[in-house]
Amino acid sequence: MHTPQASQTPIDAARQAHRHFLNRYYGISRHFYDLTRKAFLFGRDSLLTELALDTTWRSLVEIGVGTGRNLRVLHHLRPDAKFGGIDASDQMLQHARTRCPWATFAHGFAEDVDYLAAFGQAPDRILFSYCLSMFQDPRTALEHARQQLAPFGKIAIVDFADLGGLPRIAQESLRRWLSLFHVTPLQTSLFDGLPHTLRFGPTRYYLCATLPRDDH
Numbered sequence: 001m002h003t004p005q006a007s008q009t010p011i012d013a014a015r016q017a018h019r020h021f022l023n024r025y026y027g028i029s030r031h032f033y034d035l036t037r038k039a040f041l042f043g044r045d046s047l048l049t050e051l052a053l054d055t056t057w058r059s060l061v062e063i064g065v066g067t068g069r070n071l072r073v074l075h076h077l078r079p080d081a082k083f084g085g086i087d088a089s090d091q092m093l094q095h096a097r098t099r100c101p102w103a104t105f106a107h108g109f110a111e112d113v114d115y116l117a118a119f120g121q122a123p124d125r126i127l128f129s130y131c132l133s134m135f136q137d138p139r140t141a142l143e144h145a146r147q148q149l150a151p152f153g154k155i156a157i158v159d160f161a162d163l164g165g166l167p168r169i170a171q172e173s174l175r176r177w178l179s180l181f182h183v184t185p186l187q188t189s190l191f192d193g194l195p196h197t198l199r200f201g202p203t204r205y206y207l208c209a210t211l212p213r214d215d216h
Contacts, residue, residue: 191211
């Protein structure tokens with residue numbers, strides 16, 4: 001007797017569609033992804049250096065870990081720390097596991113992934129590097145990450161900002177180009193009501209933000 005499967009919710013369907021998109025896109029591009037991203041993902045290395053110089057943390061999880069490039073940089077600078085990564089792309093996770101055998105990885109979506117189940121402990125730091133701008137619900141992802149942090153933990157973010165310092169034509173062209181990759185530059189309203197520090201790169205092309213777990 002055939003038992004009909006429960007129908008997917010709109011959220012589940014959207015996530016499956018996004019997962020398929022990521023696997024198709026990164027199935028090939030993962031092999032040259034890092035080389036192409038150097039040209040326009042600015043501010044990453046400065047943030048990674050700041051993280052490495054902060055010796056108050058011992059564990060870090062990166063959301064949207066991609067190829068594992070950022071974790072490799074951090075592991076080189078902080079070989080004493082524990083590292084983990086979460087990604088919605090099966091292709092990228094496979095690639096990152098190969099490149100970072102010392103890290104722990106899990107498939108998941110930032111809006112509701114169980115950090116404790118995936119890594120066995122709440123992380124001291126959670127890193128979002130040019131991935132919030134691809135999320136369907138970045139605010140929920142941030143609020144959820146804050147709840148998953150260890151006591152006195154912090155979230156570190158680098159991502160596309162509102163591009164407000166560019167000429168209007170350049171802004172519109174860049175936004176159209178980014179939309180081809182399902183990217184929407186972040187607005188500062190994303191952080192409204194959340195404790196945070198925020199700074200911008202030149203022409204407000206990118207932003208760096210820090211969010212603590214606690215409000216004080």
